[in-house]
Amino acid sequence: MASNVRVPQQERSIEKKNKIIQAGYELFSEVGYYGTNTVEIAKRAGVSTGIVYGYFADKRDILICVLEIYIDRVYKPLAHIVDNAPKPLDLRKLALSVIDKTIELHEQNAKLHNTLHSLATTDEAVNAQFINLENKITEQMSKQLVKLGIDKENIIEKVHLAMNIVQSYAHETVFDSHSYIHYCVMKDLVCNILVELFK
Amino acid sequence: MASNVRVPQQERSIEKKNKIIQAGYELFSEVGYYGTNTVEIAKRAGVSTGIVYGYFADKRDILICVLEIYIDRVYKPLAHIVDNAPKPLDLRKLALSVIDKTIELHEQNAKLHNTLHSLATTDEAVNAQFINLENKITEQMSKQLVKLGIDKENIIEKVHLAMNIVQSYAHETVFDSHSYIHYCVMKDLVCNILVELFK
Amino acid sequence: MASNVRVPQQERSIEKKNKIIQAGYELFSEVGYYGTNTVEIAKRAGVSTGIVYGYFADKRDILICVLEIYIDRVYKPLAHIVDNAPKPLDLRKLALSVIDKTIELHEQNAKLHNTLHSLATTDEAVNAQFINLENKITEQMSKQLVKLGIDKENIIEKVHLAMNIVQSYAHETVFDSHSYIHYCVMKDLVCNILVELFK
């Protein structure tokens, strides 16, 4: 729990806090952290300016909570896929599932991702959050893959690298900025790399 | 040319404009775009606040120029390496050179990279600059690799993907956030992937 | 009665009102009027924010009530000393008693005194309260001193002046800001002045 300004006991309060976080989530996504002001967050959340500071210490505190939500939304589904991979393991199929889910997540969160990543440069707490949860997910995935029979040599490094590659690819696909690139071709390349990496 | 507020005729003017861009480059790197103010840029550049607006339309215009410089500084050296790869082609050696150079560049520019990437989300022109120059470099590298005898099938996609992977890795290495990762192991993995990709 | 928002009929209500006044008293003393907020007053009084406005018209109304208490606490003990001065009158002894009591009172209330005095400048009602109760005490003391055999010529002016002098001295002693001053020497001087004044 990033904010300890008020721990809402009542359901209504929790709802309201979540509304504010959601408003922050949306606005930070749309116009960035510095493009968003607290009045706008309050307005979008349907509350008054003042009460925002009843639930959060300051604007940055909202960001921290948004970050938590973001990380949950992005990494949990991926962990879920790996955790529930059908046996026996079909590496290519698993790779594809992960890629597709990452793309889906990126479609919803890419802008926010950039914003948060940029702030991590300036804000040590944001950075720490990022790192900590990357750690957690890497560890979790590695364990699961070993369970599924993957060679455990350098598994941490392999998983981490794989994650990065998939993220890069998802980013490319979602933004679709380069007209000359055939993303489906690239997808196959990524798939091959992953399969080769873990086989 | 991003700014067309004034096309400096005199050498001294050009120098002054460059000083301002350099000051912006440094400050945006150190404390981000929103952590930098124009007075500070002027001070660091050794010019007056007012004259900044003689050379640039606004603060964002400085950013655009910084972006140009950034892209030159980051991508040109990479192109150079590929352009001057010794024949006959040793893929692994070339891969290593590119990786090492990318790391070196990232060490100098990682923060700025994040800042710019985040702004691309909000600012279409920044985004366009990024895309356009990525395009150019991908094309250039692809051509050169084909010249060097690499199979030209899907070369564009391969080059682009390779670039992304190397960048991801460089980012990891430079920030060195995950104590449990052996970056040298990961480097070998990346190398292998690249060699496999283009062989 | 400063506040006429609600005249509490029930004992518990009176208690609650007094708790709020006491909380205000303490907080205004500790951090001044502007350093205190109503939420804090309510918290310290152990009541809800809302109910404060059941007993008081506004924050200033609390101040007025605090002022009443303050004046009681500061001036009544002094009146008591003079009223109960042993006969026959020993002027020096009486002066000393008054001085010592004033110091004692100042130790507890000096900050609040400053705060109230400052507000009297801006707030006519606060000012009036101050004046009115100073009047009462001056009159009371004068009468008593005359009863005790002091020459009644200019007794009002003498008493008022004496009060001021003693207060000044008490302030000096309590704050003890000037390391080079021997406060015991000054005390003797004050004593002599008072004796001389009334003899």
Next chain:
Amino acid sequence: MASNVRVPQQERSIEKKNKIIQAGYELFSEVGYYGTNTVEIAKRAGVSTGIVYGYFADKRDILICVLEIYIDRVYKPLAHIVDNAPKPLDLRKLALSVIDKTIELHEQNAKLHNTLHSLATTDEAVNAQFINLENKITEQMSKQLVKLGIDKENIIEKVHLAMNIVQSYAHETVFDSHSYIHYCVMKDLVCNILVELFK
């Protein structure tokens, strides 16, 4: 010099800084520190809000400068009177001069005095300023009186006490709150006390 935000080199700048201080002086006098806002100060000074922060670090910094001016305006004239007392010394005349001057000064500054004194309770720097300059003036006056032939035994304590008494009296006179007091009678009493004190 309390503020080192900008040390105005140009005459125009010094003028402007002084205008702001003067505006603060007036407003703090009229409605107190907390009743004054920076926009109002700027407006009264005939400048923009922003430039106030070009000359002062914050609102409190203005207060510190106002305090400096205040102390100069209040204590210097008194020092001047004592420094230039005609010889041979006529204690009663000198006392009267000091009393009259103190009244005059109080007429102009009493409200600000209260405001500043109250803030001294909360703000250590304000308090220190007050103490430091009281020290200076006490020392200066004591020396001068000794030069004029006054017995130097306990002179520091006597001067300090005398200052306090005169200030109390001036305060009473200026506010003229007690209709039943004959201030001219009280003045004579004060005079007698002072003469008695130093003779």
Next chain:
DNA sequence: AATGAATGAGCCTTCATTCAT
């Protein structure tokens, strides 16, 4: 061309007061 003082809109945050429960 150049300076840097000046502008003022806009931001984050606080808090006296209200109101639904």
Next chain:
DNA sequence: AATGAATGAAGGCTCATTCAT
């Protein structure tokens, strides 16, 4: 009577941009 969450006006301060010199 009582609660405490909610309101929103107002305040201190910043900074991109302008302008007199």
